[in-house]
Every structure is written in structure tokens, then in C-alpha cells.
Amino acid sequence: MEQLLREKSAAIVEKLYGQKISPDEILVNIPPKDFPFDFTIVIFPIAKLARKSPEQAAKEIGNELRIQFEEIVEAEPVKGFLNIKLSDGYWIRFLTSAMQDPTFGNLPSTGKKMMIEYSGPNTNKPLHFGHLRNIFIGYSVSEILKAAGNEVVKVNIYNDRGIHICKSMLAYRKFGDHETPQSSGMKGDHLVGKYYVKYDTELKNEIGALILQGAAEDEAKKEAPLSVEIKEMLVKWEDGDPEVRTLWNTLNGWVYDGFEETYDRLGVDFDKAYYESQNYQRGKFFVQEGLGKGIFFKKEDGSVWVDLTKEGLDEKLLLRADGTSVYITQDIGIAEARYDDFHPDIMIYTIASEQDYHMKVLKLICKKLGEPYADGMYHLSYGMVDLPSGRMKSREGRVVDADEMIDEMEATAAEHTNDLGKIEDFSPAEQQDLYHILGLGALKFFILKVDPRKKMLFNPEESIDFHGFTGPFIQYTYARIKSVMRKAESAQVFTKAEIREKASALQPQERSLILQLQRFPSIIREAAAGYDPAVLANYIYHLARAYNHFYQELPILNAEESATRDLRLRLSSFVASVIKKGMKLLGIEVPERM
């Protein structure tokens, strides 16, 4: 509709003023809510072109639009804005056709393949709240991209090697006493995480003891027995020492089992997992190749670097003097591996904003290497989650644990639901299912409603609300609509003839509601283009709100108004499907009853 208005207006401008203007340059807005109009054409730019006053131009264009376009029943110029009202017939047709279109809200196929990486955990500790933000954003964006007509490949990356992984291994070997997830009753990732923290506390003790004996602080850090042992262990791992490798496999196996369980509960999945341990060698190969081509250079000590000073950045190390790889080396290898596997047009990396610089460098290096995928690399950068006390620190155990968080949310959902007592006829399994949908809905929405680029503050003391602008509120609206529909459908009191007869009596609330619905496809498009689930979350919220307002205004049990009721039902079912679809884009389920 907006597009049609733009085209008509452009044609009119040319006819009236002899000035060419492209339809895209014409701005069509939704008017502020107190104006009883459907669209607003912003006249200022046109007035400039036409060399007329905005008021004059608005008046002339409005008159012409009304003559040419029979759906327009009013065109009122206000200052530089031309407000347009469309006929009830148009809106009824729109609603009807949108309802009959099962693909409403989806965009046609773009023929593009997009790969998205998210989660990307270290295999030495359980997932925490920061990971949740990553996972929810990544999963939601992949759903949005799908709806926007793209083929999507979801991948994970396990940071499964390196000194930080050895820390939990070493602590386990020294203090673990053959403890297993089975023997301890702990989830595998939590068990390993326990030893990761253990390493840090034991190391601190050793350092403290050395300092008491008179050692300097940095000296103590180097000479502490654990510091020495950890280096030995890393070397042994690199050399493929069987004992160390077995330990590594065992602990990582426990962690993977634990992660799998959590991903399952979160309702997210991956098409393929990549492992740092399997790709860091590959990265070295490409660095050597780049060195051969003269893209990189070698320093006297034998270390390999890339010069990015022309691009306004620094020199960056790619291989150490001893030939071992660094963080970015393996990323080069992994990017290559992914391209070989899937040949995506776009590769999206869901990684926190602290790695903005790193990702910039990675892209530049791939570009220098002449890789075909370099231009399609996109860093979906999100802000970090802070606690009131500052950043989360896993090593110090100052984190909000993901599994505990889910447990708490489900418990809260159970509490609320039982207080209200609406689902007493549910089986225990159905109840559990509902608590899960509600708890997770609250958690996901709480996180996704914040602009991903901004950092967010989470206060564990204040539990996540189920009232107001929340996931459960929207889920509630959906469940309520469904309930209304069930009752109204069983009543069977309207006919199609009645609808036609009385449908012209659209109320203002209905109009404003339909208007919001009208925006849906363009919102998805914007969200997909800007990778911005927050926009969507906001939209669904307003939709749900509009419905509630509407709902309150029109009691449908008045037997004389069956036509209004039918329209209500159509609206209801339409709103319900839009909410369901929108929530799916956020990765949130909606219950039929709650």
C-alpha cells in the first residue's frame, strides 16, 4: 500500500509540477496515534521541488490523489503533511486476503545462503547469562533470516583447546579423585567448571605463599608450581601425549553432554559443530601460504605478522616465533573450513562487542588473502551483560548460571500458574510443558527486547517479571484470543451476508489495530536487514496491546451485532497468527492455553 501511494504521488508530482521524483524518495509514514488517518505523506521535500509552500502542495496533491485513487476517502493537508484515510472496504479486503495467505509475513526466497555462528562456548565451564544473550540473539536472527527468504545454516564453535582448557584438566587430575558426573550427580559442564574455579583458587594460594616467602608478585606468578605444570600440560597436549589426550577427551565429553542438555532446554540447535582443535593447524597452513605470496611478513625472530597500518590498524601477530598459532590463526582456518563445507553468501558471527577489533582484523586478513567470502563476513556484535557489581567473571565464580536461571524461571511460572488455578485439568506432563514455555518465554523476551548492540544490566536480585511488557504478557494475549475464538466459534451466530451488510461500521480501534497489522511485512524486512530483533519485539508488544485495548472496548456478546462479532473473530484469528509468527521469530513458543 505504501508503495502504491508512493508511485501515485510521484506520478502526480510529475504531472502537476513537471518535476521528476522517484517513488522511493517519497516518504509515507504512519501518523501519530491521535490522528484518525491511515497514512501520512510528508510533503516538505516535494514542496521544495515544486517551489510551492508545503500547505499549497499538500492541498493540490491531495485533491489529485482523491480523483485518481478511489480507495482514498479523505486526504487532509496539515502543515507539510498530507493525511490519508482509506476506505473500510480496502481494509476488509486486506484483512481477508492476509488471513487466507498462509505465507503472510514471509518474504519470497532470496536464493541466498547465510551461515550464522552463535554460542561458541569454551569447554571448561558451564554456560552463563552472557551466553544466553548470545544464543537467543543468534537463534532469533536465524529465524528472522529464514522468514526473510534465506537459506540458513546454524553452526557452533567449540573453543576446546588451549591453556584455559588445561586449567580444569590439571585441577581435576590433582584434586579430582576420579569424580565423575555419575558419582557426583553433577551435570558434566558444571563438574568441569568446578575444577576450573578450583585451579584459580589453588593458584592464588600458591602465589600468596610464595609472596610471603619474599618473592616478587610477577615472579611468584611464574614460579608457582601450578603455573609450571600447566605449561607442561599444554605442551604435552600439543604433542599428543596419550594420558593428557585421554583426560582431555573425557572432560570435554562430559562438558558436551552438559551443553547438549542445556541447548535442548533452550530449544536451540545447530546444523554443524566446529572444533578449534581440529582447525588451528589448518589456519597455520593459510598463513604460510599468505607468507609465500608476500601478503604477510616475517620478523627476525621468525614470527609472522600482517601489516594493517594502511587500514588504520596495527601490525598483528599471526604465528609465534616457535611456529605455534594464536587466536586469530585458527579463525582463519575455521572460516576456510566453513566456506569449503557450505559455500555461504554471508557468514554471520554472533560475538560480543569486546571482539569488535578482532573481527575487523579477521575480515581484513581474509580480504588480503583474496578469499571470496571475505566481503560476506558480518560481525553481529552484541553488548555484554553486566551485573550491578560489574562484569561477570567465571574464574571467580561471579556469574549467573544459565541452568539455574532456567530452573528459576520455570519455578516462577509454576508458582504464578498455580496461584491462578486455570489449568487444573492439565496432566502433570502438560503442566511441566507449560511452565517451560512460560519460563523460557519470559527469559528470552527479557533479553531480546533490548537492542542487541547495547550492553544490558541484569540484576539477579530482581527476578524477571511476568507482568507488563514481557513474554508471558504476549503469550497470555495469544492464549486469551484462542479462548475467545473457541467460545465464539461454538456459538455460530453469524453469516457471511451479515458481515457484508454491517462491516462498513468499523470502529476507530479496529482501524488502528489493522493499521498496525499492516506494517508487519515491512517490519520483518527491516529486522532482517538490520539484524534487529528488538524492533520486532517492540512491534509484537504494540500489537498485543492494541488487541487488548480493542478487546476491552467491544463486548461481542451483544446478539444484535453479529457482524461486528465476525469481524472481531477474523481480527482475532489474524492477530493470533501474527503473534504466533512474530514470537517464532524471537524463538519463543506460545501456549494454546495457560
Add this chain to the structure above:
RNA sequence: GGCCCCGUAGCUCAACUGAAUAGAGUAUCUGACUACGAAUCAGAAGGUUCCAGGUUUGAAUCCUGGCGGGGUCACCA
């Protein structure tokens, strides 16, 4: 210190491409369940959009300079 991001109601957050009176929730106050679901709704109050300039018919939004907060500049990952 260089570079990047952020600064909006007491608090947590919105505001699509620059557009009309900057919106929600929460907290506070007032009102609404014998009618389809009150996890709800209606209303009140709450703002120098960090500051100062600039561009524009029009700026929370764009530009410049400050101030404040965070991130990053590792032969850590």
C-alpha cells in the same frame, strides 16, 4: 593516550529512513472482576533526550568540540 560503542522519565528500556505532542514497563497515586480469561484494563503524575555549537522547513537521531561510562589496543583465548 589512540581507536570503537554508549549517555533518553526515579529505575529497566523504546522511538523504523531526520518529521507532528519523545513512548512502554516498573515504581507512586486513582478507578474497574455476578458479561467472552484481571498474568488484564482505564486514568493521573513523572523529560533541558549529558553539555555547547552547527547543518536543516524540521534533530534524541546527522556534523564538530567538550563531559561522563564501558570496550579494545597481548607472542591470552
